[in-house]
Every structure is written in C-alpha cells, then in structure tokens.
Amino acid sequence: MKAxxxxxxxxxxxxxxxxxxxxxxxxxxxxxxxxxxxxxxxxLCQVLDKAGIAVFGATTHGEFIDEVPxxxxxxxxxxxxxxxxxxxxxxxxxxxxxxxTTRLIAQKAKEAFSKPAFLIAGSNLDTDAEQLLYGFxxxxxxxxxxxxxxAGDDFSMTQSYVFTNGAESDMGLVCIALDxxxxxxxxxxTCGWKAVGTEKVVTKSEGNHVFTIDNIPAVDITTKYxxxxxxxxxxxxxxxxxxxxxxxxxxxxKGDPVMRPGLVVDWSNRSFYCSGTVPQGSKVRFSxxxxxxxxxxxxxxxxxxxxxxxxxxxxLVVFSCAGRILCxxxxxxxELEGIKKVxxxxxxxxxxxxxxxxxxxxxxxxxxxxxxxxxxxxH
Numbered sequence: 001m002k003a004x005x006x007x008x009x010x011x012x013x014x015x016x017x018x019x020x021x022x023x024x025x026x027x028x029x030x031x032x033x034x035x036x037x038x039x040x041x042x043x044l045c046q047v048l049d050k051a052g053i054a055v056f057g058a059t060t061h062g063e064f065i066d067e068v069p070x071x072x073x074x075x076x077x078x079x080x081x082x083x084x085x086x087x088x089x090x091x092x093x094x095x096x097x098x099x100x101t102t103r104l105i106a107q108k109a110k111e112a113f114s115k116p117a118f119l120i121a122g123s124n125l126d127t128d129a130e131q132l133l134y135g136f137x138x139x140x141x142x143x144x145x146x147x148x149x150x151a152g153d154d155f156s157m158t159q160s161y162v163f164t165n166g167a168e169s170d171m172g173l174v175c176i177a178l179d180x181x182x183x184x185x186x187x188x189x190t191c192g193w194k195a196v197g198t199e200k201v202v203t204k205s206e207g208n209h210v211f212t213i214d215n216i217p218a219v220d221i222t223t224k225y226x227x228x229x230x231x232x233x234x235x236x237x238x239x240x241x242x243x244x245x246x247x248x249x250x251x252x253x254k255g256d257p258v259m260r261p262g263l264v265v266d267w268s269n270r271s272f273y274c275s276g277t278v279p280q281g282s283k284v285r286f287s288x289x290x291x292x293x294x295x296x297x298x299x300x301x302x303x304x305x306x307x308x309x310x311x312x313x314x315x316l317v318v319f320s321c322a323g324r325i326l327c328x329x330x331x332x333x334x335e336l337e338g339i340k341k342v343x344x345x346x347x348x349x350x351x352x353x354x355x356x357x358x359x360x361x362x363x364x365x366x367x368x369x370x371x372x373x374x375x376x377x378x379h
Contacts, residue, residue: 001183001378002026003315003346004078005065011043014074018051021078028078030086030176032119032317033057033163034350035074037153041163044074049165053078054088056176057163058121061152061322062351067337069325069351071154077315077348081378085182087112090164092172098128101173102135109177110139117185119176119317119374120148120356123160123169125264128208129354130276132173133364145180146364147187147374149319149352157240157263160353178376186310187374189357189367190301191294193259195249195285197225205280209273210248210262213284217270218262222246225286233267244289244323247369248274251283259369260284261323263353276354276365289327289369298371299338305375306342313375316340318349320371325351339373 004026006017021028031048035041037059048055063075087109093101102120109116118136122129129150136146151160162174178185200221204211210218223231226246231238239262247261262272278284306313318339325332340347355372358364 001314001376002080004028005076005346005348006078007065007070007073007075009073011040011047014044014076015047018047026080028053028080029083030054030056030079030081032077032079032348033074034060034063034348036060036063036072037161038072039074041161041168045163045165055164056088056119056121056174058123058149058151058174058350059153059161060350060352061155062325064336064349065347067333067340069332069336075348075350077317077346079315081183085179085378087177088164089175089177090167090172092169093127094171098131099135099138102132103138105173105175105177106136106139113177113179113181115180116140117145117178117180117183119178119185120146120173121151121162122173123151123162124171125157125160125353126273127171128277129356130365133356137364144364145185145187146356147185147319147372148356149350149372150354152322152351152353155240155322182379184310184377184379185374186305187357187372188301188305189355189370189372190298191259191367191370193247193249193287193289193369195257195287197286199251199283199285202278202280202282202284205278208277209271210278211269211271218272219265219270222262222286239265244326247287247323248278248284249287250278251285258365258367259287261369295328295331295335295338298335299342302339302342302373305373310375310377312377313343313345314377315345316343316347317374317376318347318371319352319355320349321355321369322351322353323369324371335371343375
C-alpha cells in the first residue's frame with residue numbers, strides 16, 4: 001500500500017495538492033480526512049468523489065500531517081489500498097442506540113471479511129463512546145482491533161461532525177472496516193496524566209452522566225479540589241480548562257486507570273457528561289496534567305509497538321486528545337515529530353474529544369488526555 005499525506009487551507013488548495021500527488025501514477029482509493037469545522041466539507045467530498053476516492057472524515061480541534069499542528073485547515077492521508085480489502089460504513093445513532101449501531105456495522109463487516117478490524121470516528125459530545133466499542137466486541141470478539149477518536153469542533157464544544165461520500169452527521173459514526181487477513185493494523189494508547197488526592201466514590205451516575213461524587217454535585221467537587229473560580233454557565237472557556245487540566249481517573253481492577261473528564265455540563269443540577277461510562281459506585285481520583293516527560297513516554301510507547309508488533313508500516317493515523325495541546329502548547333510539535341520518526345511514513349492526525357483504543361493491560365475502551373497511534377500495513 002502506498003500512502004501520501006497532504007494539507008491545505010481550502011478545498012481548492014486540497015484539489016491542487018491532490019492533482020500533484022496523482023501526477024506520478026498514484027491512484028488512491030481511500031482518504032482519511034481530518035479538518036476544521038470551518039472548512040467546506042461538502043465541497044471537499046465532491047473533489048474526492050470526482051477522483052473516485054472513498055472518504056472517512058471527522059471535524060477536529062486541530063489537525064496535522066507532520067510535526068506542525070494546524071488550525072482551521074484540512075489534513076488528509078491518501079491510500080491506494082485494494083478496494084477489496086476495506087469497506088466504509090456510515091450510520092447515525094439519533095436514538096442513542098450506540099451499541100446496536102456498531103453491532104449492525106460489525107455484522108455487515110463480518111459478512112465481507114472473516115476477521116474484520118475497525119478504524120472509527122464518532123460525533124456528538126454526549127455520546128457514550130464506550131458503548132460504540134462494545135457493539136464491535138459483541139460481533140467480532142473481545143480481542144477485536146478497533147481504534148479511533150471522537151470528532152472535535154475547534155474547541156467550541158457545541159457541534160462536531162463525521163462524514164463520508166454524500167453524508168455527514170452531528171450524531172453518528174463513520175467507520176473503515178479492514179480485512180485483517182490483508183491489512184495489518186496495530187495501535188497503542190498512552191496517557192501520562194497523574195492522579196492526585198484520595199480515592200472518591202461516584203455516588204450517583206447513569207451511563208456516562210455523573211451526578212454526584214462523595215454525594216457532592218460533580219461540578220462542585222471538581223471545582224473545589226481544583227481550587228477553581230468563576231466556573232459558571234456564562235464562562236464557557238472555564239469549563240474547557242477544567243476538563244483539560246483536572247479530569248477524573250476511573251480506577252479499575254484490570255489495567256491502567258482511564259481518563260474521564262467532564263465534557264458537557266448540566267447546570268440545572270451541576271452534573272456533567274463524560275464521553276465514556278462511569279459506573280455508579282466506582283472509584284475515581286482527580287488528576288493533573290503530566291510533566292514534560294510525558295512526550296517521551298508517548299514516543300517510547302510507539303517505538304515499543306514497532307519493536308514488538310509492527311516492524312514495518314505503510315501509514316500512520318494519530319488521535320491525540322485536545323487536552324494535550326491545551327496543556328503542552330508549542331511543545332506538542334516535539335511529540336508529533338518523535339512519533340513521525342518511528343516509522344517515517346506518511347501520517348495524518350487530529351486533536352480529538354476522546355480516543356478509542358486498548359490501553360496497556362486493559363480492555364478496548366474510551367480514553368481522554370491520551371495519544372492513540374495506529375499503524376497500517378497492507379500485505
């Protein structure tokens with residue numbers, strides 16, 4: 001499989017870069033597209049449609065094809081993967097029937113491939129992304145390879161989108177199903193946020209909606225322990241800072257803790273929605289952003305993936321939490337450069353609202369404040 005990555009600030013720039021990339025006989029069949037919500041998604045899809053290229057797309061909180069994070073742009077990975085080796089699926093979950101939706105996709109993929117793997121992107125901040133993963137597991141088994149992220153919206157935290165040829169949704173899923181007998185896919189998820197303080201108990205929750213922790217409204221206990229002020233409905237930027245800098249860590253018996261920041265606040269009762277399930281009665285700790293050594297930890301995790309599971313790759317897809325660029329700022333370039341150098345193959349990435357992957361020693365689940373690197377190689 002040959003791959004090329006391109007970027008631009010408009011559909012016209014992308015069309016010019018696309019034509020240039022085709023000039024040597026390169027014939028891509030699939031495009032992984034990460035872009036700002038401000039970009040014209042439909043015009044871009046029309047460009048790719050005319051070239052006969054299938055689209056897997058998501059809006060972002062920032063996008064990149066190399067070590068330079070961009071804003072307001074389009075980042076794209078073009079792949080000339082054999083059309084018989086993949087399928088693109090697109091479904092909505094307006095009834096919040098997350099698990100049923102992905103179970104349906106997995107069943108269709110299973111009809112096409114004996115061993116399917118999945119690259120996925122979902123939209124809507126209220127989505128219980130972990131339920132999406134469970135649907136794939138129901139059909140393809142607990143060890144299924146599934147990786148991805150939740151769409152962003154340039155940090156407005158209002159409305160994100162996923163899209164494909166001729167369709168888009170602010171409450172749906174786009175998915176590439178891969179024939180794992182023909183395409184190898186491996187990924188690694190690395191976090192680095194450090195837990196602080198004592199364990200606390202989630203005293204009331206429903207799915208990914210956390211009402212109280214230690215019988216205190218979730219917003220109030222978060223702001224109290226974070227020493228935060230002016231966290232009000234009128235100050236929208238304040239809650240984004242809380243989510244990025246002071247997320248919950250869900251403690252588990254198996255595997256590393258997983259991050260559960262509160263992404264959407266219900267001010268009527270000062271509760272919040274996370275992008276993954278937080279069971280009532282579960283134990284949580286608050287956490288603080290990592291030291292700068294977290295970048296080294298991420299790169300070493302990717303190097304270990306190369307050494308142990310994926311010595312060669314054709315392309316790399318990166319889902320990095322939006323909270324990371326808020327915390328690391330310009331230093332984010334160092335992490336991306338380190339990741340790129342591991343295989344030194346074409347790369348595309350996005351800053352996401354959540355990351356979907358298997359953590360070290362853990363199950364397939366939803367993460368936050370995490371970098372998920374996914375390597376692809378066609379046999």
